[in-house]
Amino acid sequence: MHAAALDGALLWPRTYAAYQRYAAMLDDAAAAHALRRSRLAALLHHAVRNVPVYRERGRHRAAPADPAEFLATFPLRSKQQLQARFADHCDDELRPEQSYSVHTSGTTGIPFTFLTDQHHAVHLAALNLALEERETAGGVFHRRILELYDARHHGWFEFTSTARGFARVGSGTLRGTEDALRATVARIREFRPDSVTGLPSQCVEFVDLVAELGLAMPPAPAAVHTTSELLTPAARARIEEGFQAPVRDTYAMREMGAIAAECAFGTRHVMDERLWVEVVDDDGHPVADGKQGEIVITNLMNRVMPFIRYRTGDLGALRPAEGPCACGRTSDVLQLTAGRSNWAIELPGGTKLAVLTLTRLIRQFPVERYQLVKRRTDLIEALVRPLPACRTEDLRAMEELLRATCRQSDSSVELRLRTVGSHDFLSTGSRKQVDFVDLTDR
Structure with a gap:
């Protein structure tokens, strides 16, 4: 068994327990708000005690009682700054057996390696499962998911993902000879995915490929989940027409996982339970609700290498929820005004x-x-x-x-x-x- 799959299986009891807790509080605004603030306070307290780059801040400054006020005293951090002082941004007491090294470049052209841990992995998977359960009306386990990414394997590949509720995940490369492509499309139709996930550009590529080959699309899934690129209106329309299914877009990055996910009613809800999202001006000061600025994120769950006020470079506007959304969520709402594209x-x-x-x-x-x-x-x-x-x-x-x-x-x-x-x-x-x-x- 692959090491990552084995680790996911061993973490499943913790993931399932966290999933049950999230599922029970998704509609409880007061509980979610209290959880978020307590997690922010715990993260900042941990950082000033255990992370070298923040230790002086804790030694010479008394932490305000309000964790949001304390957070505002921390400097913004860019990817380049984390790279330049990698060790100083890591927990002095990190345990290698519970940590992961992740390499990503995003669309910035700057390769980046960072650390995360099992705690972050558990809560990332658990919250995603709780949200997907709501969308699937309880059918979150044992689904069939088609992934459309720039595949790193040849032909068709399937595996079972414990992190996604024991879903059967299938992925087929969109490269190769015409015969190979026809075989991949036939395999996807046979797979009959319950949902599709992938980059917008590659979801469009799949729809166009099927049309060019004169083949039939797979049966309509419940939804197509796009992520990691800026979803244009034209791409959304093409994907929905091709798959005969609604598109649910998620703003995400490898450093944070899912940041804000679009619900069935078109609202992009922030993952408040495990992230603290700010929108700041050019000087790093928070802007008024609904005003455009740079999206800055604090990961409340990753203590092995805390991402505190991490600059994404993306532009957006943030506003508190005005009562529960029609989907039931009460978290902050994020509007992207400029994001990443994968050309x-x-x-x-x-x-x-x-x-x-x-x-x-x-x-x-x-x-x-x-x-x-x-x-x-x-x-x-x-x-x-x-x-x-x-x-x-x-x-x-x-x-x-x-x-x-x-x-x-x-x-x-x-x-x-x-x-x-x-x-x-x-x-x-x-x-x-x-x-x-x-x-x-x-």
């Missing part, structure tokens, strides 16, 4: 190449940061800032790998690799660094 590069011949396909190749090599730039319709430039361990032969191998991948999609495309400094990456005008810039679209 596809349109090539001269009309084919499209996922940016994620190229960035995963780059991340095989020791680089500090990277960015893909579409200079012309037939020219893609890879900007790379290497780490000291990156050798000349690594850069050559990276360039050849990227070049070969581009030419497989369109032989007329030229790819160039250029090493740059930290100030040479291009900006899109948003707060967030991005891994792809299309100069032909300006």
